Amino acid sequence: MGVVVSMRARQTEILNHPSGGGFLPHCGWNSAVDSIANGVPMIAWPLNAExxxxxxxxxxxxxxxxxxxxxxxxxxxxxxxxxxxxxxIIEDKGDARRGRVRAH
Structure with a gap:
C-alpha cells in the first residue's frame, strides 16, 4: 500500500527502518551521510553542483x-x-553493497 507524506519526512528514521532495501538520493552530502550511517545502498541520481x-x-x-x-x-x-x-540493489548485489556501505 502506498503512503503519501504531506509534510517533511524524517529521512534518517526512514533510512534506519529495517525494511529499507535501497535509497535513490540526488547525492547531496547530507543524504549520502545519512545513507552510509544507516548502511543503506544507493542508486546515485546526481542533478547538479557537487x-x-x-x-x-x-x-x-x-x-x-x-x-x-x-x-x-x-x-x-x-x-x-x-x-x-x-x-x-534489491537482488544479490544489494547485500554486498550494504556491507561496503556499513564498512564506511
Missing part, C-alpha cells in the same frame, strides 16, 4: 552506490535502466 562528484565517490570509491551510464541531467532515462538499477 552531486556528480559525490555520486562518483559513492559508486567508485566506497562501492555502496550504483550509477546509470546515462547522465540524468542530460538524457531522459528509460524505465529499463531504472529497473536494472533497482534490481541490482
Amino acid at each position: 552531486q556528480g562528484m559525490n555520486a562518483a565517490l559513492l559508486a567508485e570509491d566506497i562501492g555502496g552506490a550504483i550509477r546509470s551510464k546515462l547522465l540524468p541531467w542530460k538524457e531522459v532515462m528509460g524505465r529499463e535502466e531504472i529497473e536494472t538499477m533497482i534490481r541490482n
Whole structure:
C-alpha cells in the first residue's frame, strides 16, 4: 500500500527502518551521510553542483552506490535502466553493497 507524506519526512528514521532495501538520493552530502550511517545502498541520481562528484565517490570509491551510464541531467532515462538499477540493489548485489556501505 502506498503512503503519501504531506509534510517533511524524517529521512534518517526512514533510512534506519529495517525494511529499507535501497535509497535513490540526488547525492547531496547530507543524504549520502545519512545513507552510509544507516548502511543503506544507493542508486546515485546526481542533478547538479557537487552531486556528480559525490555520486562518483559513492559508486567508485566506497562501492555502496550504483550509477546509470546515462547522465540524468542530460538524457531522459528509460524505465529499463531504472529497473536494472533497482534490481541490482534489491537482488544479490544489494547485500554486498550494504556491507561496503556499513564498512564506511
